[in-house]
Amino acid sequence: MSSKAPIGVFDSGVGGLTVVKEIMNQIPGETIIYFGDTARLPYGSKSRETIITYTRQIIRFLMGKEVKAIVVACNTASAFALETVRKEFDIPMLGVVKPGARVAAATTKNGNIGVIGTEGTIRSGIYNEYLSEINPRVKVYGKACPLFVPLVEEGLIDDPVTMEMARRYIGELIVHDIDTLVLGCTHYPLLRKTLRKIIGDNIQMVNPAYETAKALKQVLADHNLENDDTLKTDHKFFVSDGAEKFKKFANSILPCEVVETKDVNIENY
Amino acid sequence: MSSKAPIGVFDSGVGGLTVVKEIMNQIPGETIIYFGDTARLPYGSKSRETIITYTRQIIRFLMGKEVKAIVVACNTASAFALETVRKEFDIPMLGVVKPGARVAAATTKNGNIGVIGTEGTIRSGIYNEYLSEINPRVKVYGKACPLFVPLVEEGLIDDPVTMEMARRYIGELIVHDIDTLVLGCTHYPLLRKTLRKIIGDNIQMVNPAYETAKALKQVLADHNLENDDTLKTDHKFFVSDGAEKFKKFANSILPCEVVETKDVNIENY
Numbered sequence: 001m002s003s004k005a006p007i008g009v010f011d012s013g014v015g016g017l018t019v020v021k022e023i024m025n026q027i028p029g030e031t032i033i034y035f036g037d038t039a040r041l042p043y044g045s046k047s048r049e050t051i052i053t054y055t056r057q058i059i060r061f062l063m064g065k066e067v068k069a070i071v072v073a074c075n076t077a078s079a080f081a082l083e084t085v086r087k088e089f090d091i092p093m094l095g096v097v098k099p100g101a102r103v104a105a106a107t108t109k110n111g112n113i114g115v116i117g118t119e120g121t122i123r124s125g126i127y128n129e130y131l132s133e134i135n136p137r138v139k140v141y142g143k144a145c146p147l148f149v150p151l152v153e154e155g156l157i158d159d160p161v162t163m164e165m166a167r168r169y170i171g172e173l174i175v176h177d178i179d180t181l182v183l184g185c186t187h188y189p190l191l192r193k194t195l196r197k198i199i200g201d202n203i204q205m206v207n208p209a210y211e212t213a214k215a216l217k218q219v220l221a222d223h224n225l226e227n228d229d230t231l232k233t234d235h236k237f238f239v240s241d242g243a244e245k246f247k248k249f250a251n252s253i254l255p256c257e258v259v260e261t262k263d264v265n266i267e268n269y
Numbered sequence: 270m271s272s273k274a275p276i277g278v279f280d281s282g283v284g285g286l287t288v289v290k291e292i293m294n295q296i297p298g299e300t301i302i303y304f305g306d307t308a309r310l311p312y313g314s315k316s317r318e319t320i321i322t323y324t325r326q327i328i329r330f331l332m333g334k335e336v337k338a339i340v341v342a343c344n345t346a347s348a349f350a351l352e353t354v355r356k357e358f359d360i361p362m363l364g365v366v367k368p369g370a371r372v373a374a375a376t377t378k379n380g381n382i383g384v385i386g387t388e389g390t391i392r393s394g395i396y397n398e399y400l401s402e403i404n405p406r407v408k409v410y411g412k413a414c415p416l417f418v419p420l421v422e423e424g425l426i427d428d429p430v431t432m433e434m435a436r437r438y439i440g441e442l443i444v445h446d447i448d449t450l451v452l453g454c455t456h457y458p459l460l461r462k463t464l465r466k467i468i469g470d471n472i473q474m475v476n477p478a479y480e481t482a483k484a485l486k487q488v489l490a491d492h493n494l495e496n497d498d499t500l501k502t503d504h505k506f507f508v509s510d511g512a513e514k515f516k517k518f519a520n521s522i523l524p525c526e527v528v529e530t531k532d533v534n535i536e537n538y
Binding site (some may be wrong): 038045050053073147151156160161164165241242265267 | 307423434510511514
């Protein structure tokens with residue numbers, strides 16, 4: 001595997017772009033091949049079996065593009081599928097949950113950690129599992145926020161409606177005296193400003209996207225796969241539906257210009 | 270085909286239950302086999318090809334249950350798939366769009382009709398197409414309301430957040446002096462009260478669910494397939510994910526008790 005090869009990153013939609021942004025900032029020499037499964041989102045309400053099937057198809061698609069490593073930039077897929085597919089494909093792979101859990105454990109002072117995510121991620125209990133492994137005395141309070149993904153996908157990022165939903169969701173966590181809040185869905189960092197207004201300054205927000213980019217850097221170093229040729233990056237973006245809408249969104253988030261986004265029939269992979 | 274056979278009804282989720290409710294009210298002797306594609310909803314943001322594939326799978330599943338007729342109780346599937354699949358399967362089939370368009374054309378006085386629906390239904394222009402066939406002088410104004418389905422699926426039916434979104438969506442139609450509003454998504458009749466508060470009393474709401482049940486009655490009569498044995502109805506409900514959540518919702522909408530809902534792996538059909 002050549003260190004010049006790109007990195008495959010995928011999510012159910014635009015959310016994984018928050019991870020891409022961090023990768024571009026932290027390791028700007030790497031080229032990204034991104035896949036957003038916009039035809040089949042949301043992942044958060046779907047079953048484990050369905051998410052594993054989808055994840056396999058996307059990994060086959062990305063490996064066809066000769067990527068050197070794969071980032072599962074989706075908490076639901078990290079929770080449901082990563083352990084299974086890691087055994088099936090011979091390529092370095094990492095998810096967003098473990099890096100997020102690691103920094104949450106290091107951040108909390110009173111041991112009360114809130115996790116917000118999709119129904120799937122919260123129901124899976126995966127943050128609880130990882131956090132208990134790191135520190136068994138930590139208490140984890142999960143809250144599913146099923147409307148956040150549709151709100152973000154509709155572009156209602158800084159909007160009174162989103163604020164109201166955030167107030168309800170977060171209200172249920174604040175009563176547990178949390179001092180740390182994990183943004184357990186890659187769409188949620190886009191709601192950071194709204195969330196900050198609600199939690200105030202005394203609760204730390206943990207963004208797994210940032211930690212995942214850091215972890216990726218380490219994985220690449222471990223496998224001698226680092227690339228620092230910042231002049232030759234040629235990022236590519238693929239989706240399963242709505243390429244134009246995705247491109248517009250990507251250009252509002254990423255530090256580089258997304259010139260083209262292609263539609264892929266992912267069910268053929 | 271026996272007149273004792275059940276009727277197959279499907280939708281992307283719980284929305285089609287508004288059609289089931291009307292069928293139960295209008296032709297109480299008929300037995301329903303319902304399928305809600307909860308694993309793959311929403312349909313409204315997906316492409317035509319994807320919706321045709323899904324529709325074929327569901328029809329194969331329903332025909333395996335020996336239904337005598339199929340109701341496509343989903344506007345997006347009616348818009349994208351009905352014409353195609355009708356040629357492929359030998360069974361009476363009807364959708365929700367044509368009955369809805371018919372009554373909208375009969376309802377309007379000033380000729381200005383508003384249609385709300387998913388992105389797919391609105392983008393397809395199918396209400397415009399049918400309405401122009403019936404009366405070329407009618408003016409149709411479409412507005413996609415992508416957050417209504419997630420809001421309904423979350424149970425936020427009578428809620429300030431839903432009210433605020435409705436105010437924004439409907440506001441764009443009211444400026445066109447519409448006197449008729451078609452609820453072009455089977456989820457939307459559940460928002461009737463909220464919508465009424467916004468449109469006032471001078472705009473007529475058209476609920477295709479009601480018209481579809483009426484059209485179904487006629488189709489059954491045309492094929493000599495009517496059943497009036499109200500003592501023997503044994504309705505069955507299937508979903509592709511989240512059977513318990515669906516059952517709870519169904520019991521809050523339907524006039525009969527839903528005792529059991531089963532999970533089906535629809536991708537195998």
